[in-house]
Amino acid sequence: MSSATMDIMSNKMKRDRWLGYFGRLLIVFAALAFAFFPIIWIVSASLNETGTLNTQKLIPTNAGLDNYRTLLNSNVHPFATWMWNSIKVSAITAILTVFVCALGAYAFSRFRFTGRRNLMLTIFLVQVFPNSLTIVATFLLIQTIGRHIPSFGLNSHGGLILVYLGGALGINTWLMKGFFDSIPRELDESARIDGASDWLIFWRIIFPLVRPILAVVGILSFVGTYGDVIIALTLLKDKEVQTLAIGLNRFITDSFNQEWGVFSAGALIGAIPIVIVILSFQRFFVSGLTEGAVKG
Amino acid sequence: MLRLIALAVIDAFTIWFVAQLVPEGEVILAILVAAVALLINAAFLVEGMYPYRWFSPGLALLILFIVFPTIFTVYVAFTNYRDGNLLTKPQARDVLEDQLYLPPDAPTYSWTAFRSTDDPSDYALWLVPIQGADQPVLATEGESIPADEVDLGDNTLDEDGIPTGLPGYEQVARGQLLAILDSVLSQIEFGDPDAVIKLSPRRPLQEAGVFRQKYSFPDDDTLFDNETGVTYEAVKGTYTPVDGPYVNDEGQVTDAEGNPLPVVRPGFYVVTGLDNIKRLINNDRIRGPFVRVFLWTIAHAVFTVFVTFSLGLFLAIVLNAKFMPGRAVMRTALLVPYAIPAFISVLIWKGLLNEQLGIVNKTISSVLGVSGPGWTSSAMWVKVGILMVQLWLGFPYMLLICTGALQSIPNDIYEAARVDGASVLQQFRHLTLPLLLVAVGPLLIASFAFNFNNFTVVELFNKGGPPIAPDTAAGHSDILITYTYDLAFGSGRGADYGFASTITIVIFLMVATITFFNFRFTQSWEEISENV
Numbered sequence: 024m025s026s027a028t029m030d031i032m033s034n035k036m037k038r039d040r041w042l043g044y045f046g047r048l049l050i051v052f053a054a055l056a057f058a059f060f061p062i063i064w065i066v067s068a069s070l071n072e073t074g075t076l077n078t079q080k081l082i083p084t085n086a087g088l089d090n091y092r093t094l095l096n097s098n099v100h101p102f103a104t105w106m107w108n109s110i111k112v113s114a115i116t117a118i119l120t121v122f123v124c125a126l127g128a129y130a131f132s133r134f135r136f137t138g139r140r141n142l143m144l145t146i147f148l149v150q151v152f153p154n155s156l157t158i159v160a161t162f163l164l165i166q167t168i169g170r171h172i173p174s175f176g177l178n179s180h181g182g183l184i185l186v187y188l189g190g191a192l193g194i195n196t197w198l199m200k201g202f203f204d205s206i207p208r209e210l211d212e213s214a215r216i217d218g219a220s221d222w223l224i225f226w227r228i229i230f231p232l233v234r235p236i237l238a239v240v241g242i243l244s245f246v247g248t249y250g251d252v253i254i255a256l257t258l259l260k261d262k263e264v265q266t267l268a269i270g271l272n273r274f275i276t277d278s279f280n281q282e283w284g285v286f287s288a289g290a291l292i293g294a295i296p297i298v299i300v301i302l303s304f305q306r307f308f309v310s311g312l313t314e315g316a317v318k319g
Numbered sequence: 320m321l322r323l324i325a326l327a328v329i330d331a332f333t334i335w336f337v338a339q340l341v342p343e344g345e346v347i348l349a350i351l352v353a354a355v356a357l358l359i360n361a362a363f364l365v366e367g368m369y370p371y372r373w374f375s376p377g378l379a380l381l382i383l384f385i386v387f388p389t390i391f392t393v394y395v396a397f398t399n400y401r402d403g404n405l406l407t408k409p410q411a412r413d414v415l416e417d418q419l420y421l422p423p424d425a426p427t428y429s430w431t432a433f434r435s436t437d438d439p440s441d442y443a444l445w446l447v448p449i450q451g452a453d454q455p456v457l458a459t460e461g462e463s464i465p466a467d468e469v470d471l472g473d474n475t476l477d478e479d480g481i482p483t484g485l486p487g488y489e490q491v492a493r494g495q496l497l498a499i500l501d502s503v504l505s506q507i508e509f510g511d512p513d514a515v516i517k518l519s520p521r522r523p524l525q526e527a528g529v530f531r532q533k534y535s536f537p538d539d540d541t542l543f544d545n546e547t548g549v550t551y552e553a554v555k556g557t558y559t560p561v562d563g564p565y566v567n568d569e570g571q572v573t574d575a576e577g578n579p580l581p582v583v584r585p586g587f588y589v590v591t592g593l594d595n596i597k598r599l600i601n602n603d604r605i606r607g608p609f610v611r612v613f614l615w616t617i618a619h620a621v622f623t624v625f626v627t628f629s630l631g632l633f634l635a636i637v638l639n640a641k642f643m644p645g646r647a648v649m650r651t652a653l654l655v656p657y658a659i660p661a662f663i664s665v666l667i668w669k670g671l672l673n674e675q676l677g678i679v680n681k682t683i684s685s686v687l688g689v690s691g692p693g694w695t696s697s698a699m700w701v702k703v704g705i706l707m708v709q710l711w712l713g714f715p716y717m718l719l720i721c722t723g724a725l726q727s728i729p730n731d732i733y734e735a736a737r738v739d740g741a742s743v744l745q746q747f748r749h750l751t752l753p754l755l756l757v758a759v760g761p762l763l764i765a766s767f768a769f770n771f772n773n774f775t776v777v778e779l780f781n782k783g784g785p786p787i788a789p790d791t792a793a794g795h796s797d798i799l800i801t802y803t804y805d806l807a808f809g810s811g812r813g814a815d816y817g818f819a820s821t822i823t824i825v826i827f828l829m830v831a832t833i834t835f836f837n838f839r840f841t842q843s844w845e846e847i848s849e850n851v
Binding site: 044054124152167185274 | 339345369373378386638640642649652653658663666673820823834
């Protein structure tokens, strides 16, 4: 092969590479435009003081925070209440989920007992049928409970949280059990020799050591609960008790065009905390999702 | 000790709750609640069941809120649990036994209303006989006191026999009467529970009368209307007229004018066997829409996985070239749509795709000069719209998992392929794609299963609409889970929990099948079983 042909070849490769580079960049920018167009559009809408869907332009002609003020002070759409309800319900669900699962994971990890294997497999299989599928029966159940104990009935956060907790065991227990297994048993043994009970070992020794997995399960549970629509929509009827996922929908059904600006402000405020959480804990969500876990 | 007290509290609560449930006819729930309590007791009292203590909160919640709804769904699917038959038998009987009527020969009174000065919602009637009664009576809510036993204090009776005042009460002024007549006074049952006195429905301002129980139950399944003399028989939980004073030539029970009598509500729900399934199979007006919903459910999930995976994989390959600067930043930026809660993204898209006012259609009409597609009103475009939203929501996740999978494919096999003269396309088809699918296959199936029941996207985008036909709950963009939701809770058509549960069983079967194949193809069940 002569040096001339070598030159031609390497020039061709360089050209291909440049073409490839620009082509790729073009594709990525197109993808970024697709991904960010709706987001930029509602940021603009939320700042547009005219506030209707019809009159919106990309760069608002009279930018201001009026929509945000309206959003936080509206009595028709109590946004702050919805946001608080969502955070409250999700946080309580997350904390209780972590606790309930940690108890189970500890027992699976440390005890050997009859039925252990079957119980683990059952818990794994049951989550294939989440209670969003049995929403009709769940509704009837909560209605019946509410006839006798109203604070756990329809239209109550108590009932909603109980339903969410029904699905607490499941993949979360498995995630935790794996982590618990990695804590050396020698720690338990030495504590036991010192006279510590199982509970003390769990609470004082294991619990602090497994904090990372507790955080993961807690975050997964929080995000999943925050994004739930079907259960909250079925169980909560009054706007004062509804969560953000249901409340935000009211803007759409009530008077979409006029309230587009206010809705956009609400959508942004409602999304930002979750976006931050997910982007900062990216890898948990990906591995969590690979197990088929939450994210509504 | 603390443990025993806690157990005692749980047991006391269980006994109270079960005692409430059984008379209402909520037998399945009562049995499960009792069983859960028994398990908790065993876990804490039987030495061999010690480890189960640690599961008791989680398992109790699992049994009550996952296992019970699943069992109950299957049960309800075989009943006629729907509007008109929403109660259990004892509950329906309670409601019917509370209904009253005013017999034509009942004792009647003219009345004067008094309001308690302590509690403005507490009323009493001073009653002066019109017919059939012999002396005036003071009727409070729950008690009738003969007038001569009433302590009038300093007050006297006027010429109509009405006291000028009552201790602890003030007379309701004539001007206020009309305002509270229908909403308050007519609703109150005055006097003894055995001989309830209410305002006459025919002449409420003039008369009050002694009411009687409208329905009695000669036997468990028979209802007798004391007012009209009609006998009703419970047919599949609905009290249907079978005999009465007027029966026409066709054997129908009618009223005096010859109009056939309706059934009596409320009825109760009973096991009707395969009725719901037969409706689904035999009734064209139900089967047709159902089949369309079923097919779209599958198509929606397949297309969603296909489009998100295609775009995700494409971008992953594009971004996988090592010479691309800032790849990591771009990948994270592309992840943003995935990080926004879906319920928010769908609503935003609903605004962008608004048919008249949304930016998408406005751009189309200003650039192309034609009106944009009917994203919410057209049977086809609503599906395109949903898939577009799904693409936006889902491609970042696919990009992420494909990136991971691509990076795990060893580079030297590509070297080998190049040496053998394989083109870039051939490398993709015969190396990248197969290797990638092995790695992400289970995730694609999981994504399919998730989107099979993606209530959030379909319900929030267009509530499953537009409707397939005016008289059906099914819509063109409905998937099974949103169809179920409409059947049970949709407004205007009446709840049909029995039929909704039948559809839920179809969902169960599909989910079970998907799960089975996922385990089968990936051998993940073996992995799981080994990890126990």
